[in-house]
Amino acid sequence: MSKPEFVYVTYIETTPEKLWQALTSSEFSKAYWFGTELRSDWRVGSPFALVMDGTTSDVGEILEYDRPRRLSYTFQHVLKEEFRNEQPTKVVFTLEPHGKLVKLTLTHEGFDGVPELLNAISNGWPAILSSLKSLLETGNALAVPMSALGTKGL
């Protein structure tokens, strides 16, 4: 049995540098990440936070910042009662040139606690990364509200 993790791969017609900017910029993230701002100074060891409408939903720490190849941070949900006492998990993005495209691989790992946390994460990422791809390729993010994820997202 492999350890519980969520892996998502998508191919985007963009450059690694533009994708990196989208992954680390509040302006971009507000458009593709359910209106969420990414807050960090992006130095290894610095704090990281997701903020939606002034409320912090998730916090973490920057683990790796190898522009424009590999970005990683820890991730802990702090809003919902059922998840806020879970151990921090780990998010890793790898960006690889693939011809004229970029292959983006997200790995979210370290789910040792309640399975519902992995389920919620697994529901959220495809919508976020699909919207990111749309934004970079067409200039418009997707209009998918969190309430439309079908099952419960974070």
Place this chain on the structure above:
Amino acid sequence: MDIAKFKPATVYTIYIASTPEKVWEALTSAEFSKQYFFGNTVEIEQKVGGRYIVRQPDGSLHISGEVAECDPPRKLTFTFNVDWPDLIEKLGPTLVSYEIEPAGDAVRLTMTEWHDRPLSDDILEGGRQGWPAILSSLKSVLETGKPLQVKMGPPARMLAALKELGIKVP
């Protein structure tokens, strides 16, 4: 066809700025599929028991199957057997389902690959590598009018695992 014995092995979900009808058409039309499916062409008889065929760019048969569920534009399930000698005898049949659901102003497409027995991660790597490329390109075709130029062959670890099982690979 008894599809109850199949279990999900790989799931890939993607959101597309489109309508369920257009996503259905992209998944079932030869013209569309040629653009996003590595140049391969999907031919499908849209009824339970109908044929599902994927042809390579030179017209040769690549994948063949049979439609198990057909509910346009919501759900399509079919067997998806790669036409390599001994593959189906050694690995059993592969089942693929597409679920299409409205999500906000977009569409959620969920592809699930099912098998009737446990298979190794090496064998499953074929689908795990291929589906994200195929469906990322399908999304681009529907949203921008242009497919992605994704070039890839079958993963080496899958070919090695098939060879070890005595399956002749091209």
